[in-house]
Amino acid sequence: MSKAAELAEFGGGISNGPNAVGGLAKQWIQLDMSSFTVDDSLNVSTVTDVATGRSQINASSAFNSANRAGASQGSFENTTDGSGNFNTTTTYIRNSTDTSQNYMNFWNRDGTLQDGTNCSGAMFGDLA
Numbered sequence: 001m002s003k004a005a006e007l008a009e010f011g012g013g014i015s016n017g018p019n020a021v022g023g024l025a026k027q028w029i030q031l032d033m034s035s036f037t038v039d040d041s042l043n044v045s046t047v048t049d050v051a052t053g054r055s056q057i058n059a060s061s062a063f064n065s066a067n068r069a070g071a072s073q074g075s076f077e078n079t080t081d082g083s084g085n086f087n088t089t090t091t092y093i094r095n096s097t098d099t100s101q102n103y104m105n106f107w108n109r110d111g112t113l114q115d116g117t118n119c120s121g122a123m124f125g126d127l128a
Contacts, residue, residue, distance in 0.1 A: 025122035026068075027059055033106060033115035043127075045100075053106045053113025057092075061127050062100040068125025070094060074106050075118045088114075092121030099128065 029047070030039040036049055048056040074090030088108055095101035102123055106116035 023124070025124055026061075026063065026127050027057070027102065027123040029057055029104070029119075029121050031055060031104065031119045031121075032117050033104075033119055034117050036115075050103070051113065053108075053115055055104045055119075057102045057104060057121070059100045059102070059123075063094075063123070064099065064126045064128040066094060066096045066099060068094050068123055070102060070121055070123045072104065072119070072121040074116045074120070076108065076114065077117045088116060090116065090119055090121070092123065094123070 025042070027041075027043040029041040029044050031037070031047065032039060033049075033053065033055060036047075038044065038047055043060050044057055045060040046058045048058070050056050070092035072090040072092035074088050076088055088106060090107070091103075091105045093103050093105070095103065102121075104119055104121050106114055106119055108114040
């Protein structure tokens with residue numbers, strides 16, 4: 001049986017559904033906070049601009065508990081040739097009481113929240 005047939009028979013695919021393969025990101029997003037544009041995503045229903053440098057990411061399919069882990073990266077681009085670009089600290093954290101909400105925070109080099117131009121995050125855990 002081919003891998004595609006095995007996955008189809010498995011049900012729910014490899015990244016979402018009740019039979020999703022463990023260890024894969026169950027939610028991810030590529031977000032430009034400065035223009036508030038979602039470039040691409042998986043398992044994201046809506047995104048809310050909470051404050052400067054802070055966005056709420058709502059899942060299409062909820063996680064089964066608050067026990068999940070996020071990974072993120074971010075950068076700020078202020079020139080077209082890359083000479084003024086810099087990496088920053090970005091966090092992708094869970095809401096401990098709502099299994100459908102996660103938050104992305106973006107700090108600039110001086111430690112203040114800023115709307116980043118290149119924010120990526122992935123959330124790992126089991127879906128409900």
